[in-house]
Amino acid sequence: MYLSMPAIVATVDALSSLCPKRSVLAMTYLVDAGGIAQSALSFAPLRLLFHIWLRFWAGEPVRHHSQRLLTK
Amino acid sequence: MRPKTTSKTAALVAAFRTVAQFLPSSPPIVEHADRYGASLAGWPYTWLHYALQHPAGRALLMGRASPLRALAHRIALRTREFDDALLAAVKSNGVRQVIILGAGLDARPMRLAPVLPGVRFFEVDHPATQKHKVEGLLALITTREELVALNQVNYVAVDFEQPDGAATMSALLVDRGFNPRVPTCVIWEGASTIACGVRNG
Numbered sequence: 001m002y003l004s005m006p007a008i009v010a011t012v013d014a015l016s017s018l019c020p021k022r023s024v025l026a027m028t029y030l031v032d033a034g035g036i037a038q039s040a041l042s043f044a045p046l047r048l049l050f051h052i053w054l055r056f057w058a059g060e061p062v063r064h065h066s067q068r069l070l071t072k
Numbered sequence: 073m074r075p076k077t078t079s080k081t082a083a084l085v086a087a088f089r090t091v092a093q094f095l096p097s098s099p100p101i102v103e104h105a106d107r108y109g110a111s112l113a114g115w116p117y118t119w120l121h122y123a124l125q126h127p128a129g130r131a132l133l134m135g136r137a138s139p140l141r142a143l144a145h146r147i148a149l150r151t152r153e154f155d156d157a158l159l160a161a162v163k164s165n166g167v168r169q170v171i172i173l174g175a176g177l178d179a180r181p182m183r184l185a186p187v188l189p190g191v192r193f194f195e196v197d198h199p200a201t202q203k204h205k206v207e208g209l210l211a212l213i214t215t216r217e218e219l220v221a222l223n224q225v226n227y228v229a230v231d232f233e234q235p236d237g238a239a240t241m242s243a244l245l246v247d248r249g250f251n252p253r254v255p256t257c258v259i260w261e262g263a264s265t266i267a268c269g270v271r272n273g
Contacts, residue, residue: 003174008232014238023258
């Protein structure tokens with residue numbers, strides 16, 4: 001099963017509009033080193049590259065939206 | 073995920089949340105043990121759970137170098153981290169509602185509802201996984217306390233990958249009684265490990 005980044009961003013964005021102040025988001029996202037380790041251990045080079053890309057470059061939209069939910 | 077089947081990832085994670093109680097750790101890593109996961113996940117996890125209840129099975133399957141033990145540790149630590157985050161949010165942020173996204177076969181409300189009276193849970197997940205889970209839980213619960221815990225949960229069936237998935241989720245949450253004025257803890261556990269770059273559906 002896979003979950004797309006656009007779906008993640010859209011969902012967090014919808015919740016940031018729906019939830020009131022003092023709400024909390026707990027999420028394993030970009031800093032989940034498990035994804036990198038799991039891909040490396042399962043010898044899945046493309047998936048490993050994807051997780052490294054997700055971790056270091058592509059996670060900013062999710063980080064931004066999560067932060068909005070935490071601080072609005 | 074195929075549209076009409078339960079997620080295999082959900083089954084694996086749920087089963088290992090149950091298996092985590094057999095890790096040699098005192099006190100246990102997951103304080104509120106999950107007795108439902110392996111049963112909800114079905115075969116072969118029910119067999120694994122059965123084998124681990126015997127000392128010989130534990131020695132064979134959960135030895136120091138066992139990959140099962142490594143996976144159980146990972147799931148246990150992740151579960152504990154989210155349990156602690158939720159309990160802290162209720163204690164310090166006045167949270168009275170919990171949204172669990174992609175809940176899978178996670179029985180967090182069943183485990184934590186007894187220590188979080190009055191907190192309402194909303195589980196959002198794919199319709200196929202959710203149907204399997206609710207039917208499974210109804211078959212597994214045996215006590216009045218479990219029935220009370222189950223009644224604290226509102227189920228919202230949504231496919232995140234549909235173009236209108238997020239809007240549908242918001243509408244259904246409100247329809248199921250979600251109060252947009254009450255502080256809420258949103259949990260999305262293990263999303264990054266299954267994230268991919270493009271929309272699937």
